[in-house]
Amino acid sequence: MESLLHISTLHYLVLGAALFLLGVIGVLTRRNVVIVLMSIELILNAVNLNLVAFSRMWGGMHGQVFAIFVITDAAAEAAVGLGILIAFFRNKETVNVDEVNLLKW
Amino acid sequence: MAPVATPFFFYLFAAIMLIGGILVITRRNPVHSAVALIVTLLAQASIYLMLYAPFVAGVQIILYAGGIMVLFLFVIMLVSIDRSLRERQFNSQWLIGLIAALALGGLFIAVYLKGKNIFPERPLSIMESDNTQRVATLLYGQYMFAFEIASLLLLVAIIGAVVMAKRRI
Numbered sequence: 082m083e084s085l086l087h088i089s090t091l092h093y094l095v096l097g098a099a100l101f102l103l104g105v106i107g108v109l110t111r112r113n114v115v116i117v118l119m120s121i122e123l124i125l126n127a128v129n130l131n132l133v134a135f136s137r138m139w140g141g142m143h144g145q146v147f148a149i150f151v152i153t154d155a156a157a158e159a160a161v162g163l164g165i166l167i168a169f170f171r172n173k174e175t176v177n178v179d180e181v182n183l184l185k186w
Numbered sequence: 187m188a189p190v191a192t193p194f195f196f197y198l199f200a201a202i203m204l205i206g207g208i209l210v211i212t213r214r215n216p217v218h219s220a221v222a223l224i225v226t227l228l229a230q231a232s233i234y235l236m237l238y239a240p241f242v243a244g245v246q247i248i249l250y251a252g253g254i255m256v257l258f259l260f261v262i263m264l265v266s267i268d269r270s271l272r273e274r275q276f277n278s279q280w281l282i283g284l285i286a287a288l289a290l291g292g293l294f295i296a297v298y299l300k301g302k303n304i305f306p307e308r309p310l311s312i313m314e315s316d317n318t319q320r321v322a323t324l325l326y327g328q329y330m331f332a333f334e335i336a337s338l339l340l341l342v343a344i345i346g347a348v349v350m351a352k353r354r355i
Contacts, residue, residue: 088196090305093237096200098294100207100226105290107211109283110276115216115262119223122254123207126230129242137237138305142320145242146329149321152242152249153336157343159254163261164350170265171353179278 093134100127114169114176118162125155195236202229214275216262220255227251241318 100123107120129148136144166176173180206226213219227250234243277283314320325333 086193088193091302092196092200093233095298096203096233098298099204102287102291102294103204103207103211106284106287109287110280111211112273112275112277113216115258115265116211116213116219119210119216119219119258122223122250123210123226126227126250129246130230130233133234133237133239133242136239142317142324145239145317145321146324148239148242149245149325150329150332150336152245154339156249156254157339159257160343160347161350163257164347166261167264167351174267176265176267177273177277 090134090138093130097127097130097134100124100130112177112179114166114178117178118159118166121162122155122159125151196233199229199232199236202226203233215271216266217259220258220262223258224251224255227255238314239317241321 104120104123104127107123108117111117111120129151132144132148132151134144136142136148169181170176203226206222206229209222210219210226213222227246231243231246231251234240234246
């Protein structure tokens with residue numbers, strides 16, 4: 082960035098990387114499964130921001146079409162993930178990720 | 187021409203997004219996290235508008251903030267018990283996770299310092315006013331196969347979510 086006042090593509094990429102990092106911290110450190118799923122949505126949004134920023138830089142619409150597909154996939158994954166969460170809650174009466182430890186030795 | 191974003195609006199929406207992201211990962215109450223995520227998604231739709239992508243901004247508001255987050259709020263109300271609000275909120279491997287995330291952050295900083303002069307600022311010749319038409323031409327032309335696969339994926343997701351959440355299969 083040659084200056085902080087002229088907003089270039091790199092500004093959007095840095096913002097996307099910061100959001101990605103926040104999402105990764107949320108996935109790795111939180112205990113509530115719902116908040117882990119919301120951090121995954123943060124990660125997907127950071128990727129979308131990267132895609133649309135590059136689409137603007139190169140001039141074609143391919144990045145925006147890809148971003149629309151990512152939003153569609155995020156909707157499908159959120160629905161299935163929340164269904165799994167409901168089934169998990171019905172079994173164990175808790176929403177802790179620490180309780181999912183059947184494979185622990 | 188570079189994205190014609192006045193720096194004030196970019197920094198304002200970037201600050202809203204980052205503060206919303208920090209609130210998502212640090213709030214104890216999941217409803218507060220969901221509301222912070224809605225604010226983050228709406229600020230991101232504004233940044234899409236600054237990137238001259240009005241169709242993606244509309245899809246983001248309608249689908250993400252208006253569909254996925256409402257689904258999250260419903261499920262939070264179904265599974266949120268008062269006991270979980272008083273327990274610890276970081277899981278048992280939070281230290282390793284934080285170290286791994288900071289290593290990823292270090293990798294990002296290294297990539298930025300090495301490659302920050304790599305992007306050319308090419309002058310774009312058109313200021314498109316037909317963004318939706320161009321997206322639709324690509325979506326129904328070159329990416330028609332992916333479009334059909336996405337609709338199949340949504341069908342599978344609907345069936346899967348209903349089966350996972352039913353009480354008796």
